[in-house]
Amino acid sequence: MTSARIRLGLVAVGLLYLIALLAPALAPYDPAAQLDLVGGRLLPPSLGHPLGTDPLSRDLLSRLLFGARLSLSIAALAVAVAVTVGTAVGLAAGLAGGVIDGILMRSVDAALAIPRVFLLIVILALWEQGGITALVLVLGLTGWFGTSRLVRAEVLSLRRRDFVLAAQALGLPSWRIALRHVLPNAVAPIVVSATLGVGNTILIEAALSFLGIGVRPPQPSWGNMIADGQAFLATAPWQAMVPGVAVVVTVMAFSVLGDALRDRIDPRTR
C-alpha cells in the first residue's frame, strides 16, 4: 500500500518535472508573444489554442507550461537552500548544546512566530526587487526554521547512542562525527520534510506572484496568471481556473509522495 503510493507520487512528480523540462518543445507558442491584441484576446479553448488565450492574447497553454518550469525550479532550489541551512543549524545546535543551542533555538522560535507571508513582505519591502535569484534565496532563507528544529531533535536522540559515543572516544573531530555518523542517520525525516516543503513553497511562490511581488510579469508563473485572470472572472472564468488547478495538482503530487515516505518511516500513522 505504502510502496504503491510512493511509486504514484514519484511518477507524478517525475512527470511534472519532465513537462517543465520539455516546456520549450511542448509549448505551441512563445509564452510572451502577444499574438493578436485586436481580435485574439481572451479566446475560449479551441484547436489552435487548447486552453484559449489570455487578456494580452498570449497562448494560455504555453504560459502554463513555462509557468511549470519556473514554479518547479524555484521551489526545488529554494528548498535546497532551506534544507542545507536548516540541517547545518540543527546539527550545530544539537551537537553544541548549551548556550549556542539556546541562542539558536530561541532565534528560531522568534522567527517562527512571524507569519511567513508577513516576514516575506517585510523582506521584499526592505530589499529592492532582485529577480528570480533573489526570490529563490528569500524563499530558502525564510524556509529553514522547521527543518532546523527537526534535525536538532534527531541529533539529540542520536548523540547518546553508542556508535556516536564510540566515535567520540576514538577522538574523531566533531565535524566528522556530525557529517559522517549523525547526519546519515537523520536523512530520512529530512527527505520527508523537504518533499512536503517543495509543495508548500510552490503554494507560497504562487501567493507572492499573485500579489505581484514574486515572479513578475512578463515572466509567466501560475500565481501571476491567476492574478491576470482575476479581473475576468465573470466573462472568462477559465483564465483563473486553469492555473489554479495546475497548482493544486502539483502540490498534491508532492503531498502524496511526502505522506507516503513518512508512513514508510513511521508506520504508526498508517
Add this chain to the structure above:
Amino acid sequence: MAGFLARRLGAAALVAFGVATLTFLLIHLSPGSPLAGSGENPYVSAEAIEQMRRNFALDRPIHIQYVRYIANLVRGDWGMSFTMHRPVINALRDALPNTLLLAGAALIVDFLFGIALGTLQGMRPGTRLDRVGSAVTLTLYSVPTFWLGLMLVLVFGQELGWLPVSGVVDPVLYPTRTVVGKLLDRGVHLILPALTLGLIGAAATARYQRAAMLEVVRQDFIRTARAKGLAEGAVARHALRNAILPTITLLGLALPTLLSGAVLVETVFAWPGMGRLAFEALQRRDYPVVTGAATLVALAVVAGNLVADVLTRIADPRTREPT
C-alpha cells in the same frame, strides 16, 4: 498554576523580544540608508542631512539605536507612517480588530470541521468514509488560499449571487440599517472570507486529528468500551477526550499559517485588516507600517501560543505538577 503561568509568560516575553530584535536586524541589514534619497537631492544641504541624522538618532552607535528601538516599541511609539500622515500604531489599531474577527471566525470553521471530520475518520480507519475524507483533505490542503477565495467568489458571488464578495459591510445600505440589520450585514460579509481561510485550515486540522485518533482507538480502554456494548457515539466521546490534546497544541501552531493566509484572503475580499494594510504599505514603500504590522502580528502569535499552552494544561491533568 501561578508558577507555570509566570514561567510561560517569561518565555513568551523572551520570544516577543526576539521578534523585535529580528525586525530591527532586518531593517538595519537592508541596503541603503534612510536618508539616501535626500543625499542625492541637490536642494538638500549637507547641514540639513546632518540635522536629520541627529534628529532620528542615526548618528548614534548601533547598540544605542537598538535600545531606543526596543524602548519605543514598549512605550507604544511605533513611528510615523510615511504616506498616511498618522502614527503607525493608530493605523494598526484600526486594522487589528478586522483581522482578529476574520481569524477568529476562520478558526471556528477550521476546528469545527477539522475535528469533526478527523474524529469520524479516525473512529473507522480504512473505511470508505475515511478514504473519501482523506482525499478531500489532501485536495484542500493543496489549494492556494487566494484561489479558493476566487472560486468561492465565482460560485457564491457571481453565479448564485447569494453573498457579498468584498468589504466588511455594505458601503451604501449599512448606515440606514437597524442594530440587528447591521449585525446581519457584518455577518454575511464575513461568511466567504472566513470560509476560505477556515476550510484550508480545516484540512490540516482533520489530518492531525485523524492521526491523533488512530493513536487512541487502538488502546485497550477503547476496546473495553466497545466490548461492553457502548454506543459508538459514547466510544467516540471517550476517544475524543484523549485525542483532542495534540489538536489543542495545534491551535497555537495554526495561528501563523492562519495569519499568513489572512494577507491573501484580505486582498481577495477587500477586507481592511492587517494583511491588506501591510501589503498596501509595501506597494507604497511605507516601511514603518510594514515592519510594525509584522511585529504586531508576531506578538499575536506569541499570545496565541501562550493561550494554547494554558488550554493544554487545563485539558490534560498529566501536565500539571502534583499538588
